[in-house]
Amino acid sequence: MSDKIIKINLEDEMKSSYIDYSMSVIVARALPDVRDGLKPVHRRALYGMSELGMLHNRAYKKSARIVGEVLGKYHPHGDSAVYDTIVRMAQDFSMRYTLVDGQGNFGSVDGDSAAAMRYTEVRMERLSEEILSDINKNTVDFQPNFDDTLTEPSVMPSKVPNLLINGASGIAVGMATNMPPHNMTEVVNGIKAYIQDSEIETAELMKHISAPDFPTGGIIYGYDGVKQAYETGRGRVVLRALASVEELRGNREQIVVTEIPYQVNKAALIEKIAYLVQIEKITDITDVRDESDREGMRIVIMLKRGAVPSVVLNQLYKYTQMQHTFGINNLALVKGRPKVLTLKDIIKHFVEHRIEVIIRRTLYDMDQAEARAHILEGLKIGVDNLDEVIETIRSSKNVPVANERLRRRFGLSDLQAKAILDMRLQKLTALERDKIDLEYKEILDQIREYRRILSSRDAQKEIIVEELDELEKKYGDERRTQIIHSADDFNIEDMIADEDVVVTISNTGFIKRTPVSGYRRQKRGGSGMKGATTKDDEYVEHLFVATNHNYILFFTKNGKCYWLKVYEIPEGSRLSRGRAIVNLIEIEKDDKVQAFVPVKTLDDENYTQAHNIIMATDKGVVKKTSLDAYSRPRKNGIMAIKVDDDDRLLSASLTDGNSTILLGAKNGRAIRFKETDVRLMGRNTRGVRGISLTGKDDKVVDMVVIKNTRDASVLALSEHGYGKRSLVEDYREQTRGGKGVITLKITPKTGSLIALKEVSDNDDLMIITEKGKIIRMHSKDIRSMGRNTQGVRMMKLGSEDTISGITRVVSEDDTDSVKKVGDQEDVDLTKGTADANNISGNNGDDENSDSGTGQLGFDDSDER
Secondary structure (H helix, E strand, O other), X not given: OHHHOOOOOHHHHHHHHXXXXXXXXXXXXXXXXXXXXXXXXXXXXXXXXXXXXXXXXXXXXXXXXXXXXXHHHOOOOOHHHHHHHHHHHHOOOOOOOOOXXXXXXXXXXXXXXXXXXXXXXXXXXXXXXXXXXXXXXXXXXXXXXXXXXXXXXXXOOOOOOHHHHHOEEEEOOOOEEEEOOOOHHHHHHHHHHHHHOOOOOHHHHOOOOOOOOOOOOXXXXXXXXXXXXXXXXXXXXXXXXXXXXXXXXXXXXXXXXXXXXXXOOHHHHHHHHHHHHHOOOOOOXXXXXXXXXXXXXXXXXXXXXXXXXXXXXXXXXXHOOOEEEEEEEOEEEEOOEEEEOOHHHHHHHHHHHHHHHHHHHHHHHHHHHHHHHHHHXXXXXHHHOHHHHHHHHHOOOOHHHHHHHHHHHHOOOHHHHHXXXXXXXXXXXXXXXXXXXXXXXXXXXXXXXXXXXXXXXXXXXXXXXXXXXXXXXXXXXXXXXXXXXXXXXXOHHHHOOOOEEEEEEEOOOEEEXXXXXXXOOOOXXXXXXXXXXXXXXXXXXXXXXXXXXXXXXXXXXXXXXXXXXXXXXXXOOXXXXXXXXXXXXXXXXXXXXXXXXXXXXXXXXXXXXXXXXXXXXXXXXXXXXXXXXXXXXXXXXEEOOOOOOOOOEEEEEEEXXXXXXXXXXXXXXXXXXXXXXXXXXXXXXXXEEOOOOOOOOOOEEEEEEEOOOOOOEEEXXXXXXXXXXXXXXXXXEOOOOOOOEEOOOOOOOOOOEEEEEEEXXXXXXXXXXXXXXXXXXXXXXXXXXXXXXXXXXXXXXXXXXXXXXXXXXXXXXXXXXXXXXXXXXXXXXXHHHHOOEOOOOXXXXXXXXXXXXXXXXXXXXXXX
């Protein structure tokens, strides 16, 4: 008995056993293979489903059915391991591209577990079939299963770069992997770039594969971690939730979260926010609600009145998983060994695997084709010697004798002889004989093509590219995760789209922004549509078009200047009232915002010094000051112009110093003079005379700033809805301070002049009444006529309603002529947002034209 006892060192045995266990976990359980991106349990589950015929276009089968199949044949590690794997492959919030099509409860982003396997049903996704494509063509090696009764694939022949598009995570012994998912279209383009140039650098690959793309969207906050991960295989990526700010009634706002970081539990996130409010870590939140439904995620965070949304949002990023770090560790099995891989390494190994699969598949197809060609050669011999073959068969005692005599007589192989003996009589017809010849020719062509593929690496790469193009066509989609390249520069503005918006201000000082698409165009003479909801004594006095990222300088009637970013203005629907402007800027109680000047930036000294602000008052005073003087406004405002006690600031525009100025007066007269007639002055000055007014009740109603006067036209509008267009050249140029010329024939029918705007045929016009009705029309519908006429009716007015103002919007159909910010050095704003914003500005025909004012400077006196 003692002879059978082997003495060993316990330390050595423990070491050896633990190493065996570790390698088993690393190789056979926790880490994916770089070639197909699958762990063994994923691979076995998909293979088991394919063996059961659970294709994407077949009926669903119970999950328990596939779990039993995989457990009994390939993966004896417990049913929960297999079922949890199937569940994850069916979760669209876990997988960027799901591999299993599930029916039933498969869990949620709130952390809810899936229903039991006896309740749920599954089948393969179409993408999974691409992973198993050609598996029966000897493309991959098969290995014995756990009990040596069956075989299973050691790797999938996957056409899909699954490791990149779906990523992987797993904890082995002494090591772990955590690989992020990517966008299919970007990955396909990156692999194609590598195939074209195998020496391509990672930086070049990153032009195609920009960053991970997570199924739950969100924002990648900072790019350094992505770059490090792609270059070294390890890095840290900061993810942020996607949030927006919405306006509510009662001058309150709410933060709405529509996307959260990958692998963050939504229910736990909401619970954490509620806890922070409870312990008063965050004090400006009144309520948190989960309004998510089948349409998408929506977490609503109600704010206290007066709270600053950007401050609360930054607190949430700091204290909750609305900001989350994803640690990238690209660890995968390469030829059975764990290895940390760069982006280029992963692509390289996938391409090498595909080349091997294509070679093995082509060899298999060629063997099949050659075998068929061999049979067809025998059939051709039999058909060509039909009578002798028939006689030989008829005279033979039995099939083996016939087989032997055919082989000896015609030099056939055993397979050829059997094929002739098995040939049906219908094959003896002339048509069937021609089919044999045609099939033989096609088979020979196929064999030549297979040999060409096998002898040419370029041909093999061409096939990979073709297959990738097909994948992109079938499964390619848009990125879900946004990228903020510099975390240092990130602020609330980065999460707000730079879209066109209409800003409206009522006579009682309420302001809002609304998407410009909310106003549909109508024909001249239409009755308009309902605009802002107002009280009996309240109407929309100013209407202005800008983009969310523009700056707006606010000029008040008392001559002070304030500034805001457009996105800081609360968003509201077309029918909402808006928010009191006094809650946004610290305006004095007896003051009122009178003019708005949108500018591209206030931070570029070259830009601010190259532009001026020109202003006009009711009493005909004009003043020009460098924009640089207004680039550093204080919270409580700065002085822009000294205004006399009986006067007020009417209008302000942005210029480059070479513009033409038109001032329109209430009595229907207008004066045109050069901007150079007005010298530059400091902020705390009064200005000089621009036009001489006639009569005690006369006053300036509008100012127009024009860069190119050659083809420009001016629209004059009266308070009773009459208007016309006239060429600027019809207004003779004078020295500032004169009385001007007639621009609109004033009669009791037309009422007084209220607006003078420069327009072109490409512009849309928005006319607004004191009762809040708005009409949108194309300016080309208004015909040009002489200055000394009363014009045509432009809008039907209800009883006791009058025109409040007009603004112009560049036609949405004329997008080809739109100049973006920065396209021209002296273009201030997007041409499509309102030359647009230049309500009293340029016609946009001149490439170097300035955008100008966004004001509507209307008087709210009884003289209206």
